[in-house]
Amino acid sequence: MLLALTRQAGGRSWRLADACAACAAATSETAVVPDTLLGARRPKPAGGILRRARHGLSPGPDERARVREMLTYLSATLPQFTSPAARLLALQCALRSDTRGHVTVADGMLRSMRLRGxxxxxxxxxxxxxxETASPRPGSVAVRLLDATVLDQAPGRGARRRAAHWALHPTPLVVPAAAPAVLQLTALALASHTxxxxxxxxxSRLCGHSxxxxxxxxxxxxSARTLASWHHHHDTGEVLWQFPQQLPQCSADRTAEYCNPRRPERR
Known part of the structure; x- marks a missing residue:
């Protein structure tokens, strides 16, 4: 995996993400960040992670970033016509697999995702x-991932499993469990952005949509009250969204359009 820097919105924003050499070469306005002598960040103590989960606090930036990077990678490696439900399933498999690409998905998790059967x-x-699917097991589905890049993920399995767990309930944009997979994937893509x-x-690329x-x-x-509002800025191509429990905070350098995003017109 390589660290790639991609320019967006004509240079107004930049995105830093892990990508394979083929994906980095195929993505426009993308440059590979060279290796440095800086050491890896010190891992966070497990106690802080357990306290965060025990008290129901919001996840750290690592979980969001890891999910966003994996969605970015899957958008490049899976066929464009891959269904949203299959993308959600691939995300869980990629984040939960071991170093040999083996992963066993329990029926309970598939049931919670409305994907059992x-x-x-x-x-x-x-x-x-x-x-490829392995021999069937009672109460679970065992598969082996064939994507060599997924097998070479740098984060440890524990960190990836925490990201996979957050992806099942991507606060603060949790949609009802009965919502279609296409809405769940869209909400997950938005929630992965800080x-x-x-x-x-x-x-759109993260979700495989137009x-x-x-x-x-x-x-x-x-309409489902998962989002409070959203607005598309045609001049920059950016889309801005607001969570229901997070009201926009105006400041001197923000325009009224950002501070009061217009709700989309009803069709």
Whole structure:
């Protein structure tokens, strides 16, 4: 895996993410960050992570960043027509796999994702050459990932599993469990961003949608009260969204348009 820097919105923003050499070369306005002599960050003590989970506090930036980076990678490696449900399943498998690419997904987790018994999703990922199913086991599904880049992930399995767990309930944008996978994937893509603003094309790529589909799904998230509002800035291509429990805070350097994002018109 390489560290790649991608320019967005004409240079107004930049995105730093892990990517394979092929993905970095295929992505426009992207440069590979050279290796340095800086050591890796010291791991956070497990006690802090346990306290955060015990008291129901929001996840740290690592979980969000790891999910966003994996969604970015899957958007490049999976076929564009891959269904949202299959993308959510691939995300969980990639984050939970061991160093040999083996992962066992329990029926309980599949049931919580409303994907239990969806054999066509496993077949969809298998036909894409991304995984192969192993011998069936009672109460679970065992698979082996065939993507060599996924097998070479730098974060430890514990850190990746925490990110996978957060992806099942991506606060603060948790949609009802009965919501279709396309809405769950869109909400997850938005929740993985810390700044609540991103280039519309970038959000669309994370979900495998067209920009027009993404805007329609943002409307549906507002109707479901998962989002408070959203606004698309046509001159920059950026989309800004607001969470229901987080009101925009105006400041002298922010325009009224950002401080009072207009709700999408009803169709």
């Amino acid at each position: 969806r054999r066509e999703l496993w077949l969809e990922l298998a036909q894409a050459g991304w995984l 700044l609540r603003t991103e280039d519309l094309d970038a959000v 920009p027009q589909q993404t805007m329609e799904l943002l409307d549906r998230l507002v």
